[in-house]
């Protein structure tokens with residue numbers, strides 16, 4: 001027997017129309033790419049998204065199911081685009097401008113973008129790629145007439161001009177909730193990037209669950225600053241969840257340095273914010289410069305994308321009184337899979353024990369099935385010790401890549417292999433040990449490069465650290481620690497080794513430490529281990545070279 005409840009589709013337009021009615025005066029504040037702070041309300045945003053919807057459908061000739069690309073920072077205009085495009089059944093393709101230019105050209109063509117919207121910052125990039133973007137019909141520069149640059153982009157349109165002159169007479173259409181809504185490519189550290197195609201249903205379910213109290217937990221009284229870019233895994237769904245909650249949104253634009261973020265946190269009364277560890281390193285370094293710098297309104301910070309170092313979590317909590325929620329996910333998961341809110345009683349634990357838990361990547365949110373398996377697909381125990389391939393299943397997890405790239409990506413039970421290696425403890429907390437391809441295989445045992453890196457960055461003179469496995473005739477691989485010193489600071493190999501002693505298992509101790517000026521990063525700010533392995537392919541450990 002079927003239930004008799006109304007069968008209403010879950011559609012992205014409803015997030016914004018809800019906010020425009022119930023939180024109409026709540027602000028959206030942006031540090032614009034042009035410089036000044038811009039502020040308006042959810043009601044304004046919804047009205048402009050309707051105008052934009054008319055522009056897309058009318059003047060730009062985009063049809064239902066067509067793909068529209070954005071090369072843009074977190075701003076109110078980008079937000080209008082998200083809703084104006086997806087809200088009427090077109091696909092919003094957020095392009096990561098930090099990808100290599102070749103990759104950007106590849107994905108614009110692969111996705112078949114019909115129109116490309118770009119911030120001023122990216123005009124030179126698009127000019128360079130123009131000869132390879134033959135299928136794009138229109139280019140729109142996201143600025144006003146006064147700031148329109150001289151450009152070689154043929155027929156480049158001015159965003160403010162076309163939006164202003166459009167009618168706001170538009171009714172958000174209803175359609176099947178399984179319709180594609182948005183598209184984001186994985187950064188593709190190996191091979192070409194692959195397209196993850198979200199649906200209205202997957203996005204709605206993800207955004208609702210991601211905003212549970214123990215997850216992002218945004219409320220109407222919150223002011224939320226998503227530093228995590230809208231072009232990187234949907235800004236962890238904050239631009240969707242904030243309107244559902246009626247939270248104020250503060251958009252950082254292109255400025256993500258410590259001083260700029262600090263200024264927005266303080267002047268806009270931000271209570272919750274989210275970003276990758278690199279951003280928080282910059283903020284904490286900025287705060288440290290003057291003793292009296294406080295975080296006077298900030299209550300919670302969500303850290304994910306890479307492992308949050310223990311010292312970072314501790315500093316936020318003990319020095320600045322800000323609670324940290326460690327999160328894990330990936331583009332293929334919309335992106336959130338786990339968040340590290342403490343369970344009953346855990347907040348009473350001594351700080352060292354509490355930090356042990358917070359350094360883990362967190363517990364699965366409702367709807368995400370998670371297990372760890374050995375190389376043969378057998379499930380491993382949830383004892384916090386055994387580690388294996390992290391497998392996930394759920395309604396907002398990719399079932400295939402765009403155009404079938406990568407073939408069948410699910411196992412026979414419908415689980416997706418995240419490529420991460422992890423432990424699961426009896427309380428449900430997951431801890432990433434490593435990326436499967438980065439784990440160091442020493443004498444048949446696995447060493448976590450992440451754990452070693454996190455231990456090394458705890459040293460006060462270390463700015464950044466990377467660990468890779470290097471060939472060893474006896475053990476197959478042994479860890480090599482590569483360190484970037486903080487400016488003006490000194491630390492030697494022996495001092496590093498002494499610092500690590502006792503913090504990690506003895507057999508995990510790196511066989512050597514080398515110092516470099518900087519480390520290579522991926523488009524999403526992660527250590528680019530493939531490049532490092534290449535850079536150090538001829539490296540030999542001291543003892544080994546002498547043999």
Ligand code: ADP
Pocket residue numbers: 185186187188233303304305306307308326327328329330331332335361418419420432434435522524526
């Ligand atoms: P990209 O690969 O494009 O950088 P993703 O965000 O999809 O973007 O990357 C997902 C991967 O990032 C995960 O599979 C995992 O390896 C890593 N990751 C994400 N969050 C964390 C975290 N909190 N700790 C450790 N690794 C993380």
